[in-house]
Amino acid sequence: MFGAFDEQVRTRLSELQSIAQSGGLDEAVEAMVTSIRNGGVLQAFGTGHSQAFAMEIAGRAGGLIPTHAIALRDTVLQGDRPASDLKGGLLERDTNIADELWELHEFHPEDVFLIASNSGVNGSIVGIALRAKQEGHTVIAVTSLEHTNAVTPKHPSGKRLAEIADVVIDNLAPFGDATVPVGDGGILAGAVSSITAAYIAQLLTLGTAARIQEAGETPPLYLSANIPGGDEHNDALKARYGERIGSMA
Template identity: 35%
Template sequence: MAELGDRVRGLLDDLDATSGAAIGEAAALLLGSIEAGGVIHAGGAGHSLAMVFETFYRAGGLAPVRPMWDERVQPLAGALRSTDAERRPDLGRAVVEAYEPRPPDVAVVFSTSGRNPYPVEMAQECAARGVPVIAVTSAAASRGAADRAGGTLAGHATVVLDTCVPPGDAVHPPDAPRTAAVSTILASYAWARLLAELDDLAAARGVELPRWVSANVPGGDEINERLLARYGDRIPELTMNR
């Protein structure tokens, strides 16, 4: 299956070449927000929720991240319902209104096509509140998708990280792709690269980032408890049902 590995590695190279400068801009936005006491609000729907999970309460990840979502867009709670919800006008806007992001917060919205109302409205509403938006999306997939929102996620973003996911997501076999979706691989890499860029930028400025540590390593629980105390009030998802 070497050809699949080559295809994925090629797409990772494309992402580096296409979004390298934008990742630096996004890192600067995040660092400014963290230094000012802001929270990063992460949103997405359907399988893009995998990326919301990746940003939240993750070993090595940033502590001031709040998942911004509605349970109706989760496929595990009803696959067809999640598709309907992502296409429903006004739901994305209502979610942002409920979470109330405000400067110096930053929003990160994940959507491969960036064409459904839910992610587009999230970006619109955040921008209207003065909250910068980092869009993690694919220009190629967006061009090949149906326009259901009268615009795109990228069109309302402060910074766009183009994941270079091809239309339809699948990449195998090369001559007639029908399986092996790559959107999660590429979006995860984009987020990991952003965290690495942020780490380098913070180190250069002498800033210690608030990061989760694995609970399975010595001292991890103690470090995480301090972060929970620091951010629990603004991020209730960290301690609810405890």
């Protein structure tokens, strides 16, 4: 069973590496580089397990400093919703939550939105993508094309994330996400979307940093806060963006 899962993961990561190597991520990387050069911030959003993608993009060691993660919990921590609203999965399906989230953050025209959703159909995901496009932002989607094309959109627009985004990156997860049969009855375990999405996030970060380096510039990357000088290095670069990249524990 473990070997079967290893094969499922390795095969997908190898395919993603080949896609990146052959230029399949170049359009997304170019949008990210342009945003950073113009003083923009890379805005990352995901709900459920797709929050892992946003965490890989924003605010981690080895990651790009001009990044910011948007999260549903912002409506409680920075807005006026009660904490009880975070229970269950109602908020991620809420078609009106996008406008509420939008008012809690400072977005500039140069910002690019990176939105991850395996299904690509929940109300909050589609709502943020639509609002970003309405405001003139470039949207990069990370989604399972196999899954999203097999399910019905839940947003009143009738749109899927992949149908809104300027750039679509397939996370290569299968319909239902899980990959390894467990006993009889069609029950599967071994979900892969969080793993492949995190890998995509790192490929995009590497590609962006390399493109900036090749142009003779220094990529604005975080050092680990747990090494000497890390905080000083990070704080000096973070100061350029202020609250636009503000983060919480």
